[in-house]
Amino acid sequence: RRRRRTGTTREIALDAGPASLTVTLGFGHSFFGRTGLEKQRPEALAPLPQFSSDHLDANRGNGDLWVQIGADDALVAFHALNALQKDARGTARVRWQMNGFNRSPGATASPRTARNLMGQLDGTGNPQESDKDFAQRVFVAPGDGPAWMANGSYVVMRRIRMLLDDWEGLGLAEQEHVIGRRKSTGAPLTGGGERTEPKLDATDKSGDLVIPLNAHARITRPDQNGGAAMLRRPFSYHDGIDADGVPDAGLLFLCWQADPLRGFVPVQRKLDRGDALSEYIRHEASGLYAVPGGAAKGEYVGQALLEG
Template sequence: MSKNMKDATPKAARNGSGTGAAAPAGAVSRRRLLGTAGAAGATGLVLGAAGGAAGYAATRPDDPAALTTVGSTRAMFHGKHQAGITAPLQAHGHLIAFDLAPGAGRKEAAALMRRWSATAERLMAGRPAVDGDGADHDTGIALDAGPSSLTVTFGFGRTFFERTGLTGRRPTALDPLPPFSSDHLDAKRSNGDLWVQIGADDALVAFHALRALQKDAATTARVRWQMSGFNRTPGATDRPRTARNLMGQIDGTGNPKPSDSGFDQRIFVPSGAGTGTASADSGPAFDWMAGGSYAVVRRIRMLLDDWEKLTVDRQERVIGRRKADGAPLSGGTETTGMDLDKAGPDGRLVIPDNAHARISSPEKNGGAAMLRRPFSYHDGIAADGTPDAGLLFVCWQADPFRGFVPVQRKLDRGDALSPFIRHEASGVFAVPGGAAKGEYVGQRLLES
């Protein structure tokens, strides 16, 4: 837990913004909750005070339901960075891409971002949605649920800049990704003008946000694609551990942490430098991305029937880590560094030369790093009887051509995991920095 996280609740209480009652006896402790919540690491963007959840309770004085720590935890809308990037993994998520409607341009896009930001701020604080005139038009889906760590994150796709007449301010970091051998991409489920990531620790809270934002889009933007996913529920276990994916593997051990040296430089765009890596993106035209990040989104189908035919020993050699605890095959615990040169009695490398963990490690990719923050998904059974399931892969970096692309190219050349996965959708989105009080997300782009 970061120092900012530890200090957040007392500071909120001193400022009068975290005045909720103490958690009821038997509630999961906040320290324990955040330790369990996921691999992305904790930041100062989440408040554990029940005061953040008072909004819905106040709308129903006849139903004063007490919220647990899970329900009362609140993520902050305003800040240097948008919420939902470094927050702990959330139990439920929705990824949605929109295309601007014919005839909608920069003015309409600005009005939409203003509406969306206002709605996100209210819902993340645990308050009901309202229409443009301030009238309550909340559906009541999450009326007594509290904020439940809800985060809403907004991004712009490459085509957004064409539709709004802002091509001169489009970063080269949004250039199309190169093709990869595992690509079986569905264009209808890829890219988009606008992208929204919703995450929460309650399924109704996440769905409520999805419905509210879709209604706010009205006639300005139409849904291009939508995907839903899940992770382990915070508090379900008292053993803090990195999340598992649907292959049963601990997934995200090597994630960079906010406490790491150089974390901000790798994940967030610095002020006055565009992407911070491409000289073509430097200068005032790209200042709107300061404090922002680039999201690469991939729908990765796992061929689970084939994977589950492998023995556990074979699965571990494909990954390069033990299935039970995520420790590298070279020994130690999950957090022990991999000894990539260690050989067994037979002289062969203990971590095979084509193991996924070896090939994707920063040591083998010139230090390239990205913050992985995925959701698992299951969309039923395909016509051939196989599960349509896998990973909604979301990774964050200051420049995808120095984060995602070099690592994926390396994986493309011989990753032992490749025969068991298929990339079915893809998108890259510029996610601006967080909005200051009184601003909306993207204002520095749309009104400058």
């Protein structure tokens, strides 16, 4: 007979503070079919198109529900995960799980743009909250789609493996030409600092473009993609060494936008056609989720969808 488990698993982080804990919930395309809510499924939640660079594992993507747990303390994050899994038992089960990390708070004298496992600053071109069109690009406006998604956002998840042995075989100048920015500061190759606007038409003494046509930083710019923009919030991951003796490591790419068809999709299509970085990365998992706006006091996330 199976013995009933008891104990104090909910006291894992008993002596810890909040540690900036956040729990974010999103609904996948398949959720609406399972629950009979097809009429409430947003058009923007249509499955992402296939891209030529995809090498996707169907068992590690999509899903009915997406839960992201973040905290400054890994123990607090695990405690939250453990509590959610216990509460969901009998209703939902884990289909896949990925663990990511970023630079720890206090690791630098002042907050800085995070670096990825290639050593590059990651997120320099993000839209800023001070931008006049920030909310328009990131959040769903009331009336644009089903009412329950008002002030929500769509998140695209991609597990992007970095072929680090190949990347580290390049010299510094070669790496910088692939990205189009200085590795040390994140500044464009045309000069200035991290936030300096690149001079895309600048040429060197030989007449060649300083920032190559296929440089990652050039291709991903909104003004090179009809204004398409998304808010990147990625994490690095390292899942050990594979059977070939190379690191299974890279980026858990997360980007937020008001509409993935006007954010992620056009940019990824452009990257698919000629990004110099594509030779050193491999997209291995993918997902798209609708994240409703925050819950007011006394409400729960998604209440307008489930009870509306």
